[in-house]
Amino acid sequence: MSLSALFVDDDRAFSSVAAAGLQREGFTVTLARSLHEARGALARSTPELVVLDRRLPDGDGLSFLQEVKAQAPGAAVVMVTAHGDIASAVDAVRAGAADYLAKPVELADLVLRARRAVDAGRLKDRLEAAEAELSGRRRLVSPVSERMKRVLSMLERIAGSPRSPVLLLGETGVGKEQLARHLHGLSSKGEGAPFIHINCAALPEQTVESELFGHERGAFTDARAARRGLVEVAHGGTLFLDEVGELPLGLQAKLLTFLDSGRFRRLGGTTEQTSQARIVAATNRDLEAQMREGTFREDLWFRLSVFRIDVPPLRERREDILPLAEGLLAELSRELGRKEVHLGAQARVRLSHYRFPGNVRELRNILERALVLEPGPELELEVLGNGSVSSSAPAAASPDSFVVSGEPLPMEELERAYARWVLERMGGRRMDAAKALGLSYPTFLKRIGTAEEP
Structure with missing residues (x-):
């Protein structure tokens, strides 16, 4: 640079x-x-x-x-x-x-x-960026579902190309920022490179260009001093553009120029600057529909979607729910000073049957609320039992019943859910669960989606 x-x-x-x-x-x-x-x-x-x-x-x-x-x-x-x-x-x-x-x-x-x-x-800039990253850091829980394993495998391959832009698509709360941080960690190899997160939807249209690309003194009324933009601050690291579909059309053109050449000009400036920041963009919007409406540039779409990753919602990878819940619970317990807290049988059943319209973010909020409101060592997630989390939450099922609600499931997924339910009923004893289902032990392991040995 x-x-x-x-x-x-x-x-x-x-x-x-x-x-x-x-x-x-x-x-x-x-x-x-x-x-x-x-x-x-x-x-x-x-x-x-x-x-x-x-x-x-x-x-x-x-x-x-x-x-x-x-x-x-x-x-x-x-x-x-x-x-x-x-x-x-x-x-x-x-x-x-x-x-x-x-x-x-x-x-x-x-x-x-x-x-x-x-x-x-x-x-100094890197230390400030590191403090910002530490304040928002979340440990990535290893997924069980094949769909999420494919997502992580794709990120590992992309990490070897540090300048290539990445587009993460998915519903709100699925963990797009966490995946962007994971890619950043894979790409930077622990060298202290900055990770800068900006929510494009939260910036007024008149200041978003200055935030991204900086400005020179006198570029606009309140520009009393020059300022570097986040593209410069993120040099050598990652700039995560959350809700990229909210960028104004004029700024989309400037972003496209930067993606193509790594060059840009500050607002009001004449000198060309360079940065080697990787752009990771994310949105829950339908960008293809926005292109048809003329609110998102087609050339920017093609440039960003060279590496396009569709992040599945939590309800479509239900086998990840309990491992995610356990990982998040351990993390939240440390943050809140709770020791030896675990999910009870009722809580596991409730998690297994809840649809999670808010995805991983909602799961985290549910667990945080339970840690505050339920004093015992065993959480039952009563908030899911009374339907107060969301109007779409189903009534709690009895722990003695296997219930399937919502959209029809493929038979393979239904069998996996039932096998896991039987395993829960057997207190995690895999040999007993396999016997109850009339399956050989290797077949049972394959059915629940793991190859671990007893």
Whole structure:
């Protein structure tokens, strides 16, 4: 990724040599011989590095440092002072400079300190992104259903192509964000790359472009300082665009350009920026219907859907319900300080027969509520028994009855559900359950969808 630098020094020979050295290190350098030229350059674009001489023909570089920090708060500033002027160096650091150099300046030292100052700023961004990721992190529970296993297998293959966009489609609450985080973890290989989540539906139309691509100072009325967008912040990591179908048409075109080339311009800017962030988009909308209505670009659809993953709702992978519930219960118990809590027999039956219109998110909410309201070590999920979770919730079934409700199920799925119900009735004793069903043990294991040994 090319780094923009503003070099402010009236010594033409030194600045030319220094600029050449920085360019060899991947910087795009703008030279300014005075504070007047520096202000003009700063108004046109926002640099990531500023090398600033203390003594300039039209003023003191230290006073200009305050303007730089106000207009480009993310820029790393390296101050150049007279030889032995320690007081100036201390003043510069107190005013916000990342580092300082004393003249005469060694070119290698300048390049080293410039790179270190920029890397320190990036590290700060990564730490902030990591804090945001930790606050929303959820452990992925290994699925039992073949459909979800295929989804995870696809993500593992996609992870090897870190720039390819991914489109996750599915109902609200199915776990699209969790899958995006899983893909990010597979792709980044633990290198601390940022994961940035933005809900496109929650942003006002007039600010969404600035949020995504950033803006320059003066780009609009309240743009008093330049700001990096989330595409830049997510460089080297993942930008998760939730509810991508809500993006305005004009911004969809800009997103398409970025997906094709990795390049973009900040709002109000003229300098082209680059980022190696992977875009993972998600929606529960029918994007093909939106294309027919003219509210979603067909070319963006084709670009995003190179890797399209349809995430099945929880009701269509019922064998995942109990393993998910147990995994989420363990996680929530740690968060809420509950120890030795488990699902009772009644709770398991209720989970097995509930339709989960809110999918995994609803399952998590049900368990969290039960942990707060049910004090004992064995949860019965009474909230599912009285029908207060949702108007679509069925009445609780007796633990002694096997009930199938809702849409007709394929025979294979029905047999699997019944085999699991018998296993529950036998207290998890697989040999006894197989005997009760009149099946050989290997056939019983195959029927419930596992190859584990007793």
